[in-house]
Structure formats: structure tokens, C-alpha cells
Amino acid sequence: MALRELSSLEKYLGLKKPNKYSTQGDKKVPVLQSNNGAPVAGLVTIACHLVKQAQRPELLGDSAESRAVVQQWLEYRVARLDVCTKDDIKITLKDLNLYLQDKVYLAGNQFTLADIFMYYGIHPLIVDLAVQEKEKYVNVTRWFDHVQHYPGVRHHLPLVVVLRNRVYTSGHH
Amino acid sequence: MKLFASEGNPHCLKALAALEVTGVQCDVQYVNHEERVVPFLSRPALPALLLPNGLYLFSSNAICRYLFEVSGQESSDLCSQWLEWEATDLQPAVLRALHVAVLQGKGAEVSKALQGPLNYLDQSLSKRTTPYLTAESVSVADVVLWSALYPALSASSLAVDVPKSVQAWFDRVAAIQGCQAAAQKVLQGKGLQGMKNYMQRQPAPQSSQCRDTLSHNS
Numbered sequence: 001m002a003l004r005e006l007s008s009l010e011k012y013l014g015l016k017k018p019n020k021y022s023t024q025g026d027k028k029v030p031v032l033q034s035n036n037g038a039p040v041a042g043l044v045t046i047a048c049h050l051v052k053q054a055q056r057p058e059l060l061g062d063s064a065e066s067r068a069v070v071q072q073w074l075e076y077r078v079a080r081l082d083v084c085t086k087d088d089i090k091i092t093l094k095d096l097n098l099y100l101q102d103k104v105y106l107a108g109n110q111f112t113l114a115d116i117f118m119y120y121g122i123h124p125l126i127v128d129l130a131v132q133e134k135e136k137y138v139n140v141t142r143w144f145d146h147v148q149h150y151p152g153v154r155h156h157l158p159l160v161v162v163l164r165n166r167v168y169t170s171g172h173h
Numbered sequence: 174m175k176l177f178a179s180e181g182n183p184h185c186l187k188a189l190a191a192l193e194v195t196g197v198q199c200d201v202q203y204v205n206h207e208e209r210v211v212p213f214l215s216r217p218a219l220p221a222l223l224l225p226n227g228l229y230l231f232s233s234n235a236i237c238r239y240l241f242e243v244s245g246q247e248s249s250d251l252c253s254q255w256l257e258w259e260a261t262d263l264q265p266a267v268l269r270a271l272h273v274a275v276l277q278g279k280g281a282e283v284s285k286a287l288q289g290p291l292n293y294l295d296q297s298l299s300k301r302t303t304p305y306l307t308a309e310s311v312s313v314a315d316v317v318l319w320s321a322l323y324p325a326l327s328a329s330s331l332a333v334d335v336p337k338s339v340q341a342w343f344d345r346v347a348a349i350q351g352c353q354a355a356a357q358k359v360l361q362g363k364g365l366q367g368m369k370n371y372m373q374r375q376p377a378p379q380s381s382q383c384r385d386t387l388s389h390n391s
Binding site: 041048095108 | 234251260265
């Protein structure tokens with residue numbers, strides 16, 4: 001999974017030469033084998049490295065504050081979302097829904113690497129949501145739909161159909 | 174800018190140590206463990222940093238990285254790698270270890286819970302020629318990992334089996350004045366007992382099982 005995400009990111013960034021990867025440990029942590037320097041380990045660390053390699057620093061945030069917010073959601077992806085239990089899923093979606101209430105993207109108005117990797121990580125949860133639940137988490141669904149239609153992001157993942165019009169009227173929750 | 178922290182919460186040690194070491198000006202407010210500071214999170218999450226732009230950071234590693242960046246020290250790839258490892262590997266192991274030590278009184282199991290991460294750290298440290306994890310001087314990676322390990326490694330009652338190179342590095346970071354000061358603020362010199370109140374309010378840590386139904390690993 002992690003290697004497919006990195007390969008999709010490489011394509012999104014337009015990196016011409018594909019990098020060489022291996023994995024380490026029981027958890028199959030991705031490792032980037034680099035020609036000039038030490039190997040780089042960890043999904044988020046490699047992703048940030050590739051963004052710098054492609055000279056797209058704006059994807060990591062354009063101020064110290066937005067860089068911190070981007071790093072926070074990247075960490076959230078690997079340390080929380082990837083290990084969240086079934087019971088946690090509802091809380092995760094509820095919190096994210098509230099967070100996204102007044103934001104287009106995770107770092108505000110700017111599309112960043114955090115959107116790409118939270119999208120990859122949350123895809124399996126959104127696939128499993130019923131229509132009613134998609135409406136319950138309407139801000140998450142809206143954000144998700146934005147990101148999956150963002151040019152060049154979706155790659156290895158199937159499109160999830162999100163209804164733009166509400167099927168159920170308000171009063172339902 | 175304002176940092177919210179609670180006494181006896183081991184995650185707060187990282188943020189307070191980063192604040193001391195970087196010398197960044199920031200108000201610190203101590204609140205109860207249960208206080209919901211971050212408006213969009215259902216569960217209490219401390220430490221939390223209110224940024225000048227009104228956004229909240231709720232992950233201690235992101236807070237530390239930010240404090241180092243505004244003090245002029247951007248994180249290198251190697252720093253990021255350690256922070257990611259801390260969040261995904263070390264932190265779950267430390268929480269399991271503290272849970273059995275503080276709440277179940279099974280101090281003997283702490284060594285076992287920490288063995289894997291400590292060996293990994295040992296391997297990396299013994300290959301390095303610098304006194305700190307990433308460089309000749311202390312970085313955000315040293316502060317975060319030291320703070321994560323401090324509650325377990327500083328408790329003499331636990332007698333954790335610490336590899337030699339890890340102990341040498343741990344003592345080197347401990348000698349930095351800001352680190353000790355932060356530890357004193359969070360644990361109040363009460364060691365493991367100082368965390369009891371906090372640990373009792375946390376859900377029991379999961380064993381290492383993952384989200385089976387959702388891991389689409391090929």
C-alpha cells in the first residue's frame with residue numbers, strides 16, 4: 001500500500017526517474033534507496049523528501065504555521081488513522097468533519113501534501129460509508145471529492161461516488 | 174501563541190522541553206487532563222499549541238518541530254525520520270510500558286515492551302559518529318525521543334535494560350538544562366506516580382494489532 005502511494009505521488013509530482021524502494025521490519029516500513037546519501041525511511045518522511053526533490057515546497061506549506069499544520073496531519077495519517085479501530089472510525093470522521101467545516105483543504109485554502117496522504121489513508125473508510133453517513137460527514141465528503149478530482153492525485157485508487165445533492169432532507173442526522 | 178499542558182501528562186514533556194531548549198517566547202497554561210482545548214476534537218488532546226493564526230496544533234511532535242523551526246532550526250530529513258518513527262513505533266511501545274508500570278504495577282514487563290525500539294535506537298546510535306541523533310548539536314529529534322523515553326528510563330524502580338549507546342546518548346541529552354527543567358515541571362519529581370492520574374484517564378493501549386478490516390495491504 002505504502003509503495004503504491006509513493007509511486008502515485010511520484011507521478012503526481014512528475015518525477016521522471018522512478019526511485020528504488022525496499023521495506024524494513026514487520027510493519028513493512030518503506031525505505032527509499034538514495035544514490036547520493038543515506039537511505040530515507042518512513043512513508044511521511046519519504047513523501048516530504050520527494051516533494052523537496054521535485055522542488056514543490058509549497059506542497060509542504062507556505063509559512064511556518066501551515067508547515068506545522070501539514071506535518072501534523074501527515075503524522076495523524078500514519079500514527080492515528082492507520083491504526084484506528086472500528087470504534088475510532090466514527091470519532092475520527094466526526095472530528096475531521098468539524099475541522100473541515102470552514103476549510104477547503106486541511107491547511108486552509110491551499111492544497112498540500114497533507115490532503116494527498118490523508119486522502120489515500122481515508123479512502124478505505126469512505127468506500128465503506130453508506131449514503132446517509134456520507135451526508136452526515138458532509139464536510140469530509142466534500143473535501144474528499146475535491147481531492148480525488150484534483151488533477152493527478154487519484155492514480156491507484158478507484159473513484160468514490162459522492163452525491164452532490166442531498167438525498168435526505170435536513171432534520172436527519 | 175499559547176501552549177496548553179497538563180501536569181503528569183508524558184506528551185507534554187516533549188513540548189515543554191522543546192520550549193525550554195529553543196527559548197521561544199510562549200505563554201504556558203496548565204489545565205486539567207480532561208479539558209477540551211482544541212475545539213474540533215471530541216477527546217481531550219494535550220499538549221495543544223494555539224498558533225498566531227488561530228489554528229491549533231494537537232500533536233506534540235508537530236508542536237516541537239514548529240518551535241524549532243521558528244527558532245531557526247528547520248528539520249532535516251533525518252530529523253523527520255526520527256519523528257515519524259517516534260510517532261509510529263516508539264510512542265505506542267512507551268504507552269504500553271507506562272500503562273503496565275503505572276496502573277498494573279508490573280514494572281518488570283517494561284523492559285520487554287521497550288526492547289524492540291531500544292535495540293533499534295541502539296543500532297542507529299552505534300553507527301553514528303556524532304554525539305546526538307542527527308548532528309553535532311541537539312536537534313528536535315533528540316528532544317522528542319529523550320522526552321518520550323524519560324518517564325520510563327528515569328524511574329529507577331523499573332530498572333529498564335538500556336543498551337550502552339542509548340544510555341550514553343540519553344545522559345547527554347539529560348544534561349541539557351532545559352530538559353531537566355521541563356521534566357521537573359511535568360512530573361513534579363514524583364516519577365511514575367506523577368503520571369497515575371493521567372494514565373487512569375486514558376483508554377487501555379491496544380496491543381500491536383492493526384485495523385485488519387481496513388488494511389488493504391497487497
